[in-house]
Amino acid sequence: MMGCQHPNIAGCQHPKITGCQHLVITGCQHPDIKGCKHPNIAGCQHPKITGCWHPNIAGCQHPNITGCWHPNTAGYCYQDYIITEGWSDVNCKEPVPPDVFDGAEEYLRRNQSKDITFVTAYFNLGKFQKGSFKTYSTQTYYSWMKNYAFVYNKIILYTDLEDLAIKFKAERSHFPDNMTRIFLVKQNEFWAFGLIPKIEKIYKQTDYPKWYPNTVMASYSCAMHVKYDLIKRVIKEKLVKTKYLAWMDIGYFRDTEKGTFSLKPPQNIKDDHIAFVQIHKYVDMTPKEIMFSNSVFLAGGLFIGRPEYLLLLVEDYIKAVEKLIAMNLMNTDQQVLYCMYSPKFSFQPRVPIQRFYSKSRLLWFYLGDLCRESSLILVRKKTKLSEVIASSIFV
Secondary structure (H helix, E strand, O other): OOOOOOOOOOOOOOOOOOOOOOOOOOOOOOOOOOOOOOOOOOOOOOOOOOOOOOOOOOOOOOOOOOOOOOOOOOOOOOOOOOOOOOOOOOOOOOOOOOOOOOOOHHHHHOOOEEEEEEEEEEOOOOOEEEOOOEEEOHHHHHHHHHHHHHEOOEEEEEEOOHHHHHHHHHHOOOOOHHHEEEEEOOHHHOOOHHHHHHHHHHHOOOOOOOOOOOOOOHHHHHHHHHHHHHHHHHHHOOOOOEEEEEEEOOOOOOOOOOOOEOOOOOOOOOOOOEEEEEOOOOOOOOHHHHHHHOOOOEOOOEEEEOHHHHHHHHHHHHHHHHHHHHOOOOOOHHHHHHHHOOOOOOOOOOOOEEEEOOOOOOHHHHHHHHHHHHHHHHHOOOOOHHHHHHHHOOO
């Protein structure tokens, strides 16, 4: 149950806990989290459960986890600088960060803020099957898109639907005009959508596996590749004035937001890496094995970096896609990224990846979670955290 408020527990301070099952628990001892007494309640997250989030609270039974959100707890335990970086035994390529400052003087001269500019997009692909049981349509993305009304960051949107552009602008109309830029474009303007005929030919191979829509719908695959087109365009057209630039899927926020929040870089972000979420443990596979099994190593829904490094990533990504197509292989950007950093693919990326991973949060959205928490770190000295939590936490 998303956003449980423990209605029948006096003094409970859990404003938003994914999957909480404490709706009616007689005699809850949680008001200040001293000596929690829920050891044997089905669904309780407190005893000694892997993935618990309360490391340094007196009497709490959540021993080794980062990021507690109990605002009135003695010994508030949010750990500012402890962010778990992926599994330690990853055997993927770890390129040495290049010296990008030669020729990047313009970025270096700028008085850049440490904020993030986000690029997002929606291209009309019609209604399509997602996985075995779901169907996505424009209306699906409309409903998720509304949450951008609460994101207090600069957002650049590209779309081929005028109606969506108008609605997106209206949703963000309460922000200053310079916080939102919208570009109405056509699919045939981009390298990615020009790949449709080649990818269709690959997907029509009789032995090619059917993963909906990844390896069935060539236009969906291209809509994933176009992220890198757009990042490149934003940089080349000098639309970004912040230190960090990020891609964020138009459907990244799936819950109903209720208050304005901002997103800041994670506290320990590495400026010469690109930040991604690591979804699964890395397994050495060939490009064919990766593509055919629809495997995911890094999530493509949100990634963050400095523009000069993102430009290198994009250039490498485009070359990798072309090389994979020549091998009669394709899937989405997530599988391409897996291939790029696999030692079994004869390709050398130039930019290292900073991997973020959590054993106890919803992994696909974990990086956005960290960006929210970084924002809270900045405001908590000025505002009571309990006043910020309800509208800002993203679990």
